[in-house]
Structures are given as C-alpha cells and as structure tokens.
Amino acid sequence: MSLERQIERLNPPQREAVTAPGQTALVLAGAGSGKTRVLTHRIAWLIEVERAAPLEILAVTFTNKAAAEMRERIGQLVPLPPRGMWVGTFHGIAHRLLRAHWRDAGLSETFQILDSDDQQRLIKRLLKELGDETLKPAQVAAFINARKDEGQRARHVDTQGFADRAVLAELYRRYEAACERGGMVDFGELLLRSNELWVQQPVLRDHYRRRFRHILVDEFQDTNALQYAWLRNLAGPDTSLFAVGDDDQAIYGWRGAKVENMREFERQFPNVKVVRLEQNYRSTGTILAAANALIAHNRERLGKNLWSDAGSGEPIRLYAAYNEQDEARFVVEQIEAWTAAGNPRSEAAILYRSNAQSRAFEEALMVRRIKYRVYGGQRFFDRAEIRDALAYLRLIANPADDTAFERVINQPPRGIGDKTLDTLRGEARASGLPMWEVLTRLLQGGGLTGRTAAALGGFAQLIQSLRAACQGQPLMDQALMAIRDSGLKEHHAKDVDGRGEGRVENLDELVNAASLFVNEEEDLDELTAFLSHAALEAGDAQGEAGADCVQLMTLHSAKGLEFRQVFLVGVEEGLFPSQRSIDDPARLEEERRLCYVGLTRARERLCVSYAESRRIHGETRPAMASRFIEEIPAEHLTEVRLRGTVDRPMSTRPSGGFERGSYGHGGSRSDWSPGRRDGGRADLQPPPRRVSAWNDPPKAPDSDSGLWVGQRVRHGKFGEGVITDLEGQGPRTRVQVKFAGAGSKWLMLDMAGLTPA
DNA sequence: GAATGGTGTAGGTGA
DNA sequence: TACACCATTC
Secondary structure (H helix, E strand, O other): OOHHHHHHOOOHHHHHHHOOOOOEEEEEEOOOOOHHHHHHHHHHHHHHOOOOOHHHEEEEEOOHHHHHHHHHHHHHHOOOOOOOOEEEEHHHHHHHHHHHOOOOOOOOOOOEEEOHHHHHHHHHHHHHHHOOOOOOHHHHHHHHHHHHHOOOOHHHOOOOOOHHHHHHHHHHHHHHHHHHHHOEEEHHHHHHHHHHHHHHOHHHHHHHHHHOOEEEEOOHHHOEHHHHHHHHHHOOOOOEEEEEEOHHHOOOHHHOEOOHHHHHHHHHOOOOEEEEEOEOOOOOHHHHHHHHHHHOOOOOOOOOOOEOOOOOOOOEEEEEEOOHHHHHHHHHHHHHHHHHOOOOHHHEEEEEOOHHHHHHHHHHHHHOOOOEEEOOOOOHHHOHHHHHHHHHHHHHHOOOOHHHHHHHOOOOOOOOOHHHHHHHHHHHHHHOOOHHHHHHHHHHHOOOOHHHHHHHHHHHHHHHHHHHHHOOOOHHHHHHHHHHHOOHHHHHHOOOOOOHHHHHHHHHHHHHHHHHOOOOOOOOOHHHHHHHHHHHOOOOOOOOOOOOOEEEEEHHHHOOOOEEEEEEOOOEOEEOOEHHHOOOHHHHHHHHHHHHHHHOOEEEEEEEEEEOEEEEOOEEEEOOEOHHHHOOOHHHEEEEOOOOOOOEEHHHOOOOOOOOOOOOOOOOOOOOOOOOHHHOOHHHOOOOOOOOHHHOOOOOOOOOOOOOOOOEEEEOOOEEEEEEEEEOOHHHOEEEEEEOOOEEEEEEHHHHOOEEO
C-alpha cells in the first residue's frame, strides 16, 4: 500500500502529527493511541514526502526492544531499507558517537563499558580503600549515577552543609579516576561524555547538527536531565525535533526521569506544535473509563482523556483472595477457563508490582502444568559465568581493564587470595598503573615468594598466551579459547552445587552467540563490538520463536505491551502503592500512573485482585485492598466470589469499603516451594529469554512407577519436591526432581525411595 | 586459600 | 523465603 493511502487511514490527530510542518512537535500520545504508528509514519513521510535523506534522521528510544520494533515497522513502510538512518537507544547512540570520536572525547581507543555489576564491584573496592564501613556500594552507585543523570561530575558536587556528601563526592572522584585509568565507561558516562563532546567541541556538534536535521524521540516523558540536555545541544536552530510521550505513563521518576521535560519542551522551543492523541484503539470502554477515573486522581497532569468508539465490553472483575496462594489459584483457574475456550495462553498476562510476587503464580501454573514465561529477572549476559568469560575477553582486548582483571584473576580459583590482591592493588594505586602492568613488572622484578609467584606467573602466562592466540582469530574461536584455556568450563563442569551443568551450557551458548554475532559497526574490531553489544543489550534479543506461554511480568516491563486478558494482582495498600511511596504525594502519583499503565494493557478482559493476607519476607501479614481499587468507579467492577457462590455486581455493595469475608478457601497446601526460576535446565536454550521448565508438553504418567511429571514427592534426605522429568523404563527409570531446598536432582527411581507427598 | 555455616536484609528498571 | 556477606574451620 502506498504511503499516501497509509496516511489516509490515520485518524485526524495522528495525521496532523505525522504531516506536521515546522521545527518542533510534541505529541501527547495516550495509551493505545497509536504512538509507534505515528512515529514510524512520520519517518516514512519525512523520507518520501519531505525528501529527507535517511542519514539526516535520528530516532531515539529507551529500550532495545522499542528500537528494534521501530526499525522493523519503518522497514514495512518504506520500499528501500533506509541506509544511514540512526535508530537506537540513547545509550547505543552515545556509544556510537564515542567510538567514532574517542580521541576528542578523551578516551582510549579500547575503552570498555562498565555495567552496573562491574560498577558496584569497583565501588566496593574504593570503599575498602577509603576504610568506610557505613556506606553500601549500591548507595554510592546510586549517588554517582544520579549525579551523572543530572550532568554533574565529581568536581561539581556541592558538599556544602552535608556531612556525608563530602565522602560521597570523594568516592565519586576516586571512581572517576579509576575509570579513567582503566579505560572504563559506565552507562551514565556514555551520555555524559557525549554531551560534553557537544559542549567542548562545537565544530563536531555543528557537524552533527547539520547532519541530523530530523530528530525523533520516543517515550519523551522518561528522559532525564542529561538526556534532555543532550537533545537540546544536538538540536540546532534548523533541526526539527519530534517528541512523543505520555505524562500519564511516566513511571521512572525514581531513576531520574523528569516528566517536567514535557512542559519545559513547550516553553523552550518556540512554536511547538502540540498534538493530542486521545482515541484509544486497544481497550473496551469499561477498561478505559476505569483507567480515566483512576488517573483523574492525579493533580500533576498535562490533561488528556482517552476515549474509544468500541463497545463497553464486560465489567472488570475484582477478586478478594484469602492469601497469595488463593490469589494464584484463582488466576490460574481463570486462565484454564480462558484456554479451554480456545484462547491462546500468550494473550493472558499476569502483572505485578514486584518480581518476588511471580513466585506464587509460577508454583500454581507449574502444578496445573500450564506453560508460562517470566520476563525480567536475570538475563543471559548477566549470569556470573558469562560475565567471567567476558571478563577474560575484555582483559585480552584491553589490558588496563582492572575490573575485568579483578574478576578473573582467581576465577576459577588458582590460589591467589586477598593478601596477594591487596599487594597488587596497593602497587597499582601508588604507581597509577593498571593492575596487569603491575603484575608483569612484579613478576619481572622477581620479588615474589614461591607459591604466590607460581600462581601469579601462571595467570600472567595464561593471559599472554590467550592474547597471542586470539590475535586475528574469528570471534567464536576467541570465546572458545577463553572459556577452555582459562579453566572456567572445567571448573563449572565439576558441578559442586548442582547448577554447574547449566553453567556449562551457558558457556557453550556464549560460544554460539559469538559465532552468530554480526558486527555492524564497520570501524570497530569484532571483539570490541561484541563486548559492547553484551553490555548494551544484556541478552533480551529479538527473534525468540515465542511458544504459547502465559506472560508474567512486572508492571514496569509491561509498558508498551498489550494483552487480551490481563490480571492485575497484589493490588494492596503497602504493596501497590508500595509502602515507601505512600507518604510522598509525588511518588504516590507515580504509583498511580503505574496502575494506569497496568489497566490500559488490557484489551478485552481485566481482572484485579488482592489478598487479605500475604507472606512477605517469610512473614505473614494482613493486607487491605489498595486505594486504587476504590478509585475505580464501582459501576465498572464486579466482585467475583469463590466457586459455588454467585457473582454480584459491585454497585450493589454497601457504600464504603469492601466486604472482607473469611470465606473458606481452597485448603492451603503445604508450604512447599520449588527452587527459584533458575533451577531447571529447559530454560537455557536460546540466550534471549528464559522459558520455564514446563515448556515440554507434560509427559504421560509412567505406567511402571505410577509417578508422573508434576507429582509432589518426598525424599528421605532432600525433603519435598516436584517431579520435573522422567526418563527410562523399569528398574532403569530416572526421575528429575526439583526440591524445595536442595535444587534439582536426577535420581535413580529404584534407589531414591521416593514416596508421594 | 577454599569451603562451610550463621546472620542480616529485602523496589520497580534500563542502557 | 532467599540471597549476600562475614566469620570460622579445614
């Protein structure tokens, strides 16, 4: 279809935004109002109608996922792949700039990206050096990151009047120095440094100003002060800036995002064209009405009201659960009914406030053998063994990388302990040299005693020969050699804690990922490009085949997604809104926006639930329905009672609160819980996403043993568990059992003496 | 120097 | 509950 026809199919405000002439536009795009559609059509329109060259266009998003989706959808709109266009995340684009202009930015050519884990390790070392015992690395990291998000360096930190600020500022200074010395750049630094590039190198800035005549920004409400400054510096008087966002969906204030940027934008750029997209194409009228009513309780809004010409649909169901197990049981029963009616599992989503809540649902789904997928949590490149392997590669690429050096010098254990390391650190600090350099000098100087000298010599030898062997080799071979020669693989293959097997598989998967890696940055050597890729895209790659799974995720990660049926669970005071937000009006409003995001994810069916008693950190506590439930008009809600009781519209309830009956509940089962999500092995296939151990179709009961997958069993030594796999026949039958406290084990059925629990 | 047991603590998330 | 961290023992 021609672009003209495509544009005709847009609604009037969408069309107005897409074809807006002039310099700047701000699109207030409500949930489900076709935000990405507008962005991608705008780009196509710039290319085809305004005759913009693709290389004049820069489109910025926050997540890799959003960037990938945008690329894909642009590809569907324009006939030729738009070469030279920059579409990426703020960090990805800043990284690209710094690689291209490393010298101007004052970096070394081989600089490496320091992720948050590396960052905390480094800070921990600095705290030790400083002898501080009160601050936690995470606190310090948060401080440093917050300063960088505001565009401040250590020398800018105002220490007046704050006693602990002086310490924090000193740590920031030392942190800066350590990063400088090791050629390391953290996430905030990518942006900060590229912004300084604009300020300090006007010639360079003007070059990019001339080049990027069109800048488009997605999720503008989530920009922080630094990102906003970066944009303002890059946008010259002739740049057209097209920002899309929704202040009602601003949920990252705690991370430095400033919704105010949306209001500022109107003031700071002259003649901003403001377009409101208020027609919702996603949800039923009832769901929208509920969401509108909820968000109307916020005072700080630009103002916008979603409407839809779809029918009102069914009422929102409200379930008051006895406890979190009952809540999970209820949700899983609803999902069973949903799938039994022929609907796909993947169109049902369970959304919660915090990751810990996934557990009860995972257990209930596992028992009923329903396939599910948990988003979030640890990703591929975040796993310890993967990070170890990458650290070897980093050390090969950049000998000055002290963070990598510290990570692998004794991993796998090779007899180099804290004392030896302290010596190396001390020397490094005194001389200002990287630890690798200190090590080689120390070895040459011969001032080391027997055992330590041997261990250190062995390590130095290993890195040197790896560096030589990797020279000019394909990436896959480099990864292979690093994993093999370092002894990492062998180390994990010993499998001391039952999780070694999975780690070896992960390492193999890393080799696989290396073999599949395509280096798209032509000016970058393959290894550096791969390491940057690993840091910037922690493994949530696109392309996962997508088995039909129930979707479990936090409300934060649900932003931008939609599902036909949504379960918004754990809607309780103290949990949602979270305890730590209740006393602060601004934070409470952010929680409410998060709830708004949750409600507006649902297309057809929405179910809200809370528990009257919940176990948190091993302690059972009473709970109350969230104020957010009361803020949804009663006429949109129907309270669902337990099986055998009659559903009653909420409008007939006595005004005021909700009835809190202690109606019986499905007998609360034993307190058994399976190991956390990492226990299984079926979740390790492709790096991108983790899939539960239940992705295989459930196996039929084993006729010989009378045991089946999913059965709860008891073992004399390991306690209670659930069978996750069966293999073999008769006396040779082996069963895999996931124990509550002992991880997952394969057992010979004959020997194990399992009894049904 | 490495392995093991006891204690304290706990948000959401992206790059 | 579950994990990280520290202290203790081998």
